[in-house]
Amino acid sequence: MSQLPETHDIDDRADKAHEDERHAALAYLDEAWNEAVYDGLDEDCLAQAALFTAIRSMVATYGEDAAADFAERLAGRIRAGEYTIPENRQ
The missing domain is CATH 1.20.5 (Single alpha-helices involved in coiled-coils or other helix-helix interfaces)
Structure with a gap:
């Protein structure tokens, strides 16, 4: 993989x-x-299903170790704001 x-x-x-x-x-x-x-x-159910589907696809494509390494880096990326959409400020 x-x-x-x-x-x-x-x-x-x-x-x-x-x-x-x-x-x-x-x-x-x-x-x-x-x-x-x-x-x-429910959006929480959608989020859980989307994450499961995405991770399952990454495991199938890249293998468990690479997918786990990617998942381990997510916490830092989330904390760094990579997934935060700034609110429109007018």
Whole structure:
């Protein structure tokens, strides 16, 4: 199994292509998320299911060790604000 790529391991052209693909994927997931919430699903249940599905996919693609290493780095990234969307301040 290969290791999950670090952001700095990808050259600029590949990073741009991956960035575009990540944005498209996020748009699909946001739309599905919003539809599920509109249909009455609890957001905590959605979050748990999304995390499970994402981690299961990473384990299948990269193996347990690489997925676990990625998960271990998440706490620092969360604390650093990588997953915080700033509120619009006017």
